[in-house]
Amino acid sequence: MEVEEGNYLQYNSNFIMNSLARDNNGQENLDDEIQYRDRGVQPKLIKNYILGDVLGEGAYGKVKDAMCSFTQKRVAIKILKRVRLKKIPGGEASVLKEISITKKLHNKHIVKLIDHFIIEEKGKLYIVYEYVGGGTLQQLLEHSPKGKLPMAQCQFIFKQLTDAIEYIHSQKILHRDIKPDNILFTHGNVLKLSDFGVSEDSSQIEDFECLSRSYGSPAFQPPELTQFQQTFSPFKIDIWAMGVTLYLMTIGKFPFSGTNMYTLFENISKCNIVFPTDIDKDLQSLIKGILQVDHNQRFTLEQIKSHPWCLKELPTEEFVPLLPETKFLPLEMAYGGDEEEELIFGYENDPDQISSISHSTIVKHNNSNHFYHDKNITLSSSSSSLNDSKDDIVVPNNSNIINELQSSSDELSNHQLNVNTQAQPPQQNQDPRSSPQPPLRNSSNRRPKITFESPVDKNKCIVQ
Structure with missing residues (x-):
């Protein structure tokens, strides 16, 4: 963008442009079609990922919201400091084992591992998840x-959790840390099991004694670990944690508690479960069957799936809502984030999901001061075809605009579906359908080019 200051032009990337200004009454102001405002802090770019807000923090690092600049899909990046990992015995090896296990799992109920890399200069390890x-x-x-969920919602969640555990057990994986914090949901109500930090691949274990040590959350540990038993069934550890989770969802409190670790483990070993008087008898039977002190008497996954409570139809109740969808903050800063606008990118890795931009989109032609406003342009998902054919351009029935577009056909000969603000010099034999370059890295002497495509009307508009 060029900003006039005195008698000379200076390129300044610290401002962003809104396509349409509005007056105090919220009406379109046609006299002032461009509005400039401060961009704010430039987002960071790590490899090909634009970093956003912090989603969570732990002892060895944090998880950040991010977006892949190639696919425009939203991701979550776990950033771990190697200095902190090296302070604990086998810390870095444990993280690499987590990566190895997660890469092995491919199921709709498991959080997908997308990428992982180390940047030596920063001393950090990056793990990219969906x-x-x-x-x-x-x-x-x-x-x-009430701190608990409706029964129909509990059943819906528990059945998905059972499917997730059944899958990882079929792959010889022990999760060992099943708890509500590690159970995620998409906005399509699909359960995703996450955090395989203390998991084990039983096919790679020679000495099962290592599984007798407690690594997960204390309140979800089974009696065989709290009593330090030498013989037990490793896969029944996850099933016990499923029972504690089910009790917590339906009753609203933990089945076992204690003022300290010793008291908690003692209560778990006694396994005295108290149920409310109005509890469903089938649910009570299921929880009792799962929370058995003797792991040999504990329900298997097949017994859980065929239990009457999991099979019967419960009365319909309004579900507790999930967290609302959020905008990706760096793109909101870069391309506008007014209350009237919708700018939501790359949710849930869903190719059928399309986000819309309700504000006007500007098409500016080279060697011309004309601007064309085309409302209700939608931004297609990253899985859309990157088609460069000129036949895809559809313009309104306006002779002046058609003439202008025809006069600038050389400029519109190469349109890609991307958000690319890193200008690069032209290269010979370069495929125009190649992956876009990381955005928000503008050259000091180039203007950013933003291309939007409507999958419905096949309109392509360029801001350059």
């Missing part, structure tokens, strides 16, 4: 007025 924006089961419980 973005799951509906929140965790723990957040659902916290937002519920």
Whole structure:
């Protein structure tokens, strides 16, 4: 963008342009078609990922909201400091084991691992996962007025959790840390199991004694670990944690508690479960069958799936809502974030999901001061075809605009579906359908080019 200051022109990328200004009454102001405002802090770019807000923090690092600049898909990046990992025995090896296990799992109920890399200069390890924006089961419980969920919602969640555990067990994987914080939801109500930090691949274990040590959350540990038993069934550890989670969802509190770790483990070993008087008898039978002190008597996954409570139809109740969809902040800063606008990118890795931009989109032609406003342009998802054919251009029935577009056909010969603000010099034999370059890295002497495409009207508009 060029900003006139005195008698000379200076390129300044610290401002962004809104396509349409509005007056105090919220009406379109045709006299002032361009509005300039401060861009704010430039977002960081790590490899080909634009970093956003912090989603969570732990002892060894944090998880950040991010977006892949190639696919424009939203992701979550776990950033771990290697200095902190090296302070604990086998810390970095444990993280690499988590990566290895997660790469092995491919199921709709498992959070997908997308990428991982190390940047030696920063001393950090980056693990890229798919973005799951509906929140965790723990957040659902916290937002519920009574601290518990409706029975129909509990059944819906528990059946998905059973499918997730059944899949990872079929792959010889022990999760060992099943709890509400590690159960995520998409905005399509699909459960995703996450955090395989203390998981084990049983096919790679020679000495099963290592599984006798407690690594997960204390309140979800089974009696065989709290009593330090030498013989137990490793896969029944996850099933016990499923029972504790089910009790927490339906009753609204933990089945076992204690003022300290010793008291908690003692109560778990005694396994004295108290149920409310109005509890469903089938649900009570299911929880009792799962929370058995003797792991040999504990329900298997097949017994859980065929239990009457999981099969019967419960009365319909209003579900506790998931967390609302959010905008990706760096793109909101870069391309506008007014209340009247919709700018939501790359949710849930869903190719059928399309986000819309309700504000006007500007087409500016080279060697011309004319601007054309085309409302209701939609931005297609990243899985849309990158078609460069000129036949895809559809313009309104306006002779002046058609003449202008025809006069500038050389400029419109190459349109890609991307948001690319890193200008690069032309290269010979360069494929115009190649992956877009990372955005928000503008050259000091080039203007950013933004291309939007409507999958419905096949309109392509360029801001340059």
